[in-house]
Amino acid sequence: MKDLLNEFENYLLVNLPSSKTFHPNFEQALADMLQAGGKRFRPMLLLSVIKSNKSLLIKNSLPVALGIEMLHTYSLIHDDLPSMDNADLRRGFETLHKKYDEVTAILVGDALNTEAFNKIANAPLHNDVKINLIKCLASNGGIDGMIIGQAIDCYFENVKLELSQLEYLHIHKTAKLIAASLKMGAIISEYDSEVQEKLYDFGIDLGLLFQIQDDIIDETCSSEEAGKTTQNDEAKNSFVNLLSLDGAIKAADKLAVKCEETLASLDDNLKQSLEELLLKYINRHNS
Amino acid sequence: MKDLLNEFENYLLVNLPSSKTFHPNFEQALADMLQAGGKRFRPMLLLSVIKSNKSLLIKNSLPVALGIEMLHTYSLIHDDLPSMDNADLRRGFETLHKKYDEVTAILVGDALNTEAFNKIANAPLHNDVKINLIKCLASNGGIDGMIIGQAIDCYFENVKLELSQLEYLHIHKTAKLIAASLKMGAIISEYDSEVQEKLYDFGIDLGLLFQIQDDIIDETCSSEEAGKTTQNDEAKNSFVNLLSLDGAIKAADKLAVKCEETLASLDDNLKQSLEELLLKYINRHNS
Numbered sequence A, B: 001m002k003d004l005l006n007e008f009e010n011y012l013l014v015n016l017p018s019s020k021t022f023h024p025n026f027e028q029a030l031a032d033m034l035q036a037g038g039k040r041f042r043p044m045l046l047l048s049v050i051k052s053n054k055s056l057l058i059k060n061s062l063p064v065a066l067g068i069e070m071l072h073t074y075s076l077i078h079d080d081l082p083s084m085d086n087a088d089l090r091r092g093f094e095t096l097h098k099k100y101d102e103v104t105a106i107l108v109g110d111a112l113n114t115e116a117f118n119k120i121a122n123a124p125l126h127n128d129v130k131i132n133l134i135k136c137l138a139s140n141g142g143i144d145g146m147i148i149g150q151a152i153d154c155y156f157e158n159v160k161l162e163l164s165q166l167e168y169l170h171i172h173k174t175a176k177l178i179a180a181s182l183k184m185g186a187i188i189s190e191y192d193s194e195v196q197e198k199l200y201d202f203g204i205d206l207g208l209l210f211q212i213q214d215d216i217i218d219e220t221c222s223s224e225e226a227g228k229t230t231q232n233d234e235a236k237n238s239f240v241n242l243l244s245l246d247g248a249i250k251a252a253d254k255l256a257v258k259c260e261e262t263l264a265s266l267d268d269n270l271k272q273s274l275e276e277l278l279l280k281y282i283n284r285h286n287s
Helices: A002-014 A026-035 A041-053 A055-079 A102-121 A127-141 A146-155 A163-188 A193-220 A239-265 A268-278 B002-014 B026-035 B041-053 B055-079 B102-121 B127-141 B146-155 B163-188 B193-220 B239-265 B268-278
Strands: none
Touching: A002 A026, A002 A041, A002 A055, A026 A055, A026 A102, A026 B146, A041 A055, A041 A163, A041 A268, A055 A102, A055 A127, A055 A146, A055 A163, A055 B102, A102 A127, A102 B055, A102 B102, A102 B127, A102 B146, A127 A146, A127 A163, A127 B102, A127 B127, A146 A163, A146 B026, A146 B102, A163 A193, A163 A239, A193 A239, A239 A268, B002 B026, B002 B041, B002 B055, B026 B055, B026 B102, B041 B055, B041 B163, B041 B268, B055 B102, B055 B127, B055 B146, B055 B163, B102 B127, B127 B146, B127 B163, B146 B163, B163 B193, B163 B239, B193 B239, B239 B268
């Protein structure tokens, strides 16, 4: 798994977008947030699926992995803007609107959104495959996916949501891009549509599980224990506030069991490849 | 030409993006700026080229025309934001951040950027053609195109540019998307690469011509005469301020002659189709 991550990081380093221009800092601003790191979780999901049965295609798929990371990175840059989360730090670095200005942050985000599709369109893969990848990324990263999730998150910041609405929010804001990363790996690996949909559904469960776990950590851990700023805010739309701590733990465990069952039902190569990446995330509280 | 425009407007009306959700106004906000009109100049360029030799493909190309209009519309929404032009009105309607809020304007823009590629990927055209269209739109609408032009425009708002830099700015901010619209029409129509590049270069000249003409109108017309707010601001980076009014008129006329010559050199169908759309724009001051 470390090899895959290294391969991705090396590819990213020599493929940072370049704007070859007299603007004094746009190119640097573009590189800043892409280089700031993070877990590269979505690219690793894609590449792990490909590794399971078409490892020879990993190299040709790196532009697709970078495209997904670009779309994710742009969403973080825009989410951090003053009119949204107004965050000063991201991945331990100053956010772009703090380091440069708001114009730069908006435009770097816009550029990465567009460039994600450029990377995929230019990958050395079959055009039929690339069109399916672009459809998958655009439909899960756009109006019916990540964007509407973020719009709901912002709009209902101070309005109580029902459980089904909170699930809808996080499925769209977070889980759909995770699901798309898995499915895009399956598209490149030529898994049949049944496996593609199974991995997609698995990604939705996984994304939701992460969010409930996050809410539990916010409630139960100090900032030091969690390694990040935790908030225990009763007005917040969280699974803990809606279900109680106990209810949230039960919901998380139920999803973890479901995720383990799905993993167990996959063919051996796929199971092994994904378990290597994921088992540390899918831990039950009651076990 | 009116028929083409009607066909596009009808297609747009029944294909407005839908988000099917409990967010009270995101879907409406998305529709607002797309429906606010404008000349639909870029879609008409695309469709006019297709009309010249593959009119049977016009219907299948409407999603591509809408994709281009979406990318253009998102750029207007983001350009109008408080941190950029801070505009209250666009196409006679309240800008999205005025009517709703900044979050909505940023996210509607983001959604339209992504959806542009979704529309093209889902058009009933051959996958090889669609990959070429996506490459063309993404490379001209992104980091090396529209975005870097806008970034330069904002960064150098109060810093004097040289002529070559001002040309670079407007070629990137405006002309490249116009050029891409023509080239994408040529890709769909299966014109050979020589014609594709000729139309692309023609689009660059055309975009630059429009900008110089705009600067001349700003200098010479009252707001009533121009039908829009004109500014005669000596600190502004404009072709009139750099070349003098007389020099700007000469530069515009030179470009107009070049555009006319390119039009005249095209095959008869293409020439006729584009002249119908364009001749009213390419007028010389000294003739």
